[in-house]
Amino acid sequence: MTLPDPAASPSNVGDDLGLGLTLPGRGTVDEAGRRRVHPISPLVHGVSALPIGFIIVIGFSFGMVEKLGPIGLLAAVGLAVIFSLLVTAWKYLAWRNTWYWFDEDGDFRVDSGVLTRQQRRLQLSRLQSVDVAQPLFARFFAMAEVSVEVAGSQDSRLKLQFLTLVDARALRSEILARAAGLRHDVGEAPEAPIASVTPRDLAVSLLLRSVTAGLLLLTILIVVVTVLSSGWGGLGIALITGGLPILIVITEFIKYFNFTVAQSPDGLRMRFGLAKTETRTVPPGRVQAIEFVEPFLWRRWGWVRLRVNIAGVGHEDANGNKEETLLIPVATRAVAEDLVQRVLPGLAVDGMVWHEAPERSRRRSPIQWRRLAVAWDDSVFAARSGRVTRRLTVIPHARTQSVRVTQGPWERALNLASVHVDSTPGPVKISGRHLDALTARNVADEQSVRAEQARAGDHSIRWAEGE
Amino acid sequence: MADRTKDAFTYADGWTAVSTKMITARRLTLVLVYVLVVAGVVALFLIPDVPQAVAWAALATAVIVFGWLWWLIARRVRSFGYAERGDDLLVSSGIMFRRLVIVPYGRMQLVDVKAGPIDRWMGITTVQLHTAAATTDASIPGLEPDVAAGLRDRLARRGEQRSAGL
Numbered sequence: 014m015t016l017p018d019p020a021a022s023p024s025n026v027g028d029d030l031g032l033g034l035t036l037p038g039r040g041t042v043d044e045a046g047r048r049r050v051h052p053i054s055p056l057v058h059g060v061s062a063l064p065i066g067f068i069i070v071i072g073f074s075f076g077m078v079e080k081l082g083p084i085g086l087l088a089a090v091g092l093a094v095i096f097s098l099l100v101t102a103w104k105y106l107a108w109r110n111t112w113y114w115f116d117e118d119g120d121f122r123v124d125s126g127v128l129t130r131q132q133r134r135l136q137l138s139r140l141q142s143v144d145v146a147q148p149l150f151a152r153f154f155a156m157a158e159v160s161v162e163v164a165g166s167q168d169s170r171l172k173l174q175f176l177t178l179v180d181a182r183a184l185r186s187e188i189l190a191r192a193a194g195l196r197h198d199v200g201e202a203p204e205a206p207i208a209s210v211t212p213r214d215l216a217v218s219l220l221l222r223s224v225t226a227g228l229l230l231l232t233i234l235i236v237v238v239t240v241l242s243s244g245w246g247g248l249g250i251a252l253i254t255g256g257l258p259i260l261i262v263i264t265e266f267i268k269y270f271n272f273t274v275a276q277s278p279d280g281l282r283m284r285f286g287l288a289k290t291e292t293r294t295v296p297p298g299r300v301q302a303i304e305f306v307e308p309f310l311w312r313r314w315g316w317v318r319l320r321v322n323i324a325g326v327g328h329e330d331a332n333g334n335k336e337e338t339l340l341i342p343v344a345t346r347a348v349a350e351d352l353v354q355r356v357l358p359g360l361a362v363d364g365m366v367w368h369e370a371p372e373r374s375r376r377r378s379p380i381q382w383r384r385l386a387v388a389w390d391d392s393v394f395a396a397r398s399g400r401v402t403r404r405l406t407v408i409p410h411a412r413t414q415s416v417r418v419t420q421g422p423w424e425r426a427l428n429l430a431s432v433h434v435d436s437t438p439g440p441v442k443i444s445g446r447h448l449d450a451l452t453a454r455n456v457a458d459e460q461s462v463r464a465e466q467a468r469a470g471d472h473s474i475r476w477a478e479g480e
Numbered sequence: 481m482a483d484r485t486k487d488a489f490t491y492a493d494g495w496t497a498v499s500t501k502m503i504t505a506r507r508l509t510l511v512l513v514y515v516l517v518v519a520g521v522v523a524l525f526l527i528p529d530v531p532q533a534v535a536w537a538a539l540a541t542a543v544i545v546f547g548w549l550w551w552l553i554a555r556r557v558r559s560f561g562y563a564e565r566g567d568d569l570l571v572s573s574g575i576m577f578r579r580l581v582i583v584p585y586g587r588m589q590l591v592d593v594k595a596g597p598i599d600r601w602m603g604i605t606t607v608q609l610h611t612a613a614a615t616t617d618a619s620i621p622g623l624e625p626d627v628a629a630g631l632r633d634r635l636a637r638r639g640e641q642r643s644a645g646l
Contacts, residue, residue, distance in 0.1 A: 324612060414613035414616060415581060415613060416581075416582040417582070419577065420577070420578045422576050435611065438614045442615075450487075454487075454489070461582040461584055462567065464587070465567045
């Protein structure tokens with residue numbers, strides 16, 4: 014296959030730092046066309062393990078390091094290096110046994126494992142997304158990892174560590190092209206940038222989120238009160254109420270730094286990250302549900318955050334952490350509308366007829382009851398909620414998995430019920446809460462019918478076939 | 481078109497109820513758990529430092545809770561019902577927190593039939609439906625094995641006919 018010229022690629026993710034550590038040599042290819050990841054990978058793993066090894070040594074030394082002084086420190090570093098070498102050796106064995114290739118059926122195959130051998134076969138027709146990410150240490154070597162996500166149960170994510178950035182991009186486009194039903198040697202699809210978030214906007218938006226802003230305000234209040242009453246007892250609480258939101262703001266700032274969205278024939282491509290740069294490509298038709306979040310303090314500028322459910326992505330990463338999958342962390346209305354039109358073409362929320370929660374729902378949700386409502390048109394179901402932070406969730410009928418009606422004791426006393434439209438796991442939950450009980454049931458019954466009908470006309474599995 | 485109902489949690493053509501054997505099975509589980517509780521109460525009576533009043537209070541609480549759970553199990557089991565409609569399956573359950581799940585046949589990814597040791601001994605099984613959504617949670621417990629197998633096969637066949645991507 015032809016590899017795209019790195020100089021022609023508009024992106025500059027990762028090939029920075031100017032260390033000149035780009036290493037020669039590509040992954041080996043055997044006679045059957047099976048490929049290996051880059052031979053330098055074990056070393057990258059080894060170097061990434063250095064700090065962890067150091068922390069482990071310090072942690073288990075029971076103060077020996079401090080007692081011995083400089084010699085202790087040297088010994089700790091030595092042990093960490095030995096640990097890192099062991100990791101390198103282990104990863105070398107893993108590297109020798111790891112092969113990936115495309116088989117005759119067009120499936121993506123990966124064999125791996127040292128003690129337990131694993132053979133995996135990914136059906137590319139079920140591909141959900143391909144990410145190229147550069148963990149911090151891999152960046153020093155201009156290396157990247159490719160993770161491939163197919164629809165399926167847990168553990169449907171496959172990671173290849175590490176390839177040169179150029180190879181990683183080429184592999185991504187090859188996988189995407191094969192999944193789209195195109196020839197696989199078309200090279201990397203050209204992309205056009207659509208939107209980006211400036212560091213200033215990102216920082217301001219993160220600070221002004223409702224809970225964050227509330228906690229920071231509370232912190233200021235606590236500090237003022239404790240200082241005025243000249244006691245210092247409250248400062249402990251202030252440390253928590255102030256420290257926690259600041260920690261979250263900093264974490265998200267680092268994670269979503271330089272967030273850019275670009276359009277390519279493979280789908281929307283998101284790039285972000287300060288320490289670890291990530292690239293996420295969402296093929297068309299893979300967005301399962303979408304949510305517009307508008308915190309109170311954002312409304313002045315008309316800012317929105319777009320959260321999405323993408324099957325198999327973001328619900329739990331390799332470390333088991335829940336992750337929020339975003340289309341964009343903050344954007345103006347116009348930009349957000351544009352993005353939404355690209356993932357859900359033809360969405361027109363403004364024209365919908367809203368079926369609101371009855372007035373008696375005030376006794377269940379005194380603040381947000383006026384906002385609670387559901388609506389639908391020929392292609393999507395929508396639910397809105399939230400007075401302080403406004404939320405609007407949208408799910409296409411064709412993506413509806415199941416429908417539920419629930420009723421708690423308090424709702425029952427008021428003859429209310431909530432209707433939930435189930436989507437694949439992700440941050441977006443579609444719930445029309447506290448509607449009239451009978452309305453909720455009828456909406457649910459009708460939604461089930463709409464879901465069944467919409468699926469009949471859905472053809473987004475091989476999206477570029479026939480082009 | 482969907483049928484209109486008078487109440488949010490009923491179904492016009494009536495629910496298929498689950499087997500009353502499940503009441504016995506769940507009560508058996510309750511009794512097994514209570515063996516431990518009784519042991520705890522007996523221990524309270526035997527430990528000299530514990531005042532008799534406390535031990536008696538514990539006994540009374542245990543008896544009342546036992547009676548309440550005994551009664552609740554029957555109601556919980558009777559609250560389970562399912563209905564196979566033309567395009568989807570309805571499952572209803574719950575007393576305090578009522579719920580109704582509607583699963584379109586084409587959205588089912590797999591159907592599980594399973595039974596624990598007590599259920600197996602009592603001759604009942606659970607049929608559980610999975611979609612691509614983790615929140616679906618449509619399980620029908622307390623089915624006679626042949627009913628469960630029949631239901632599973634029907635669901636699988638209908639799912640097969642309508643199956644599509646995500």
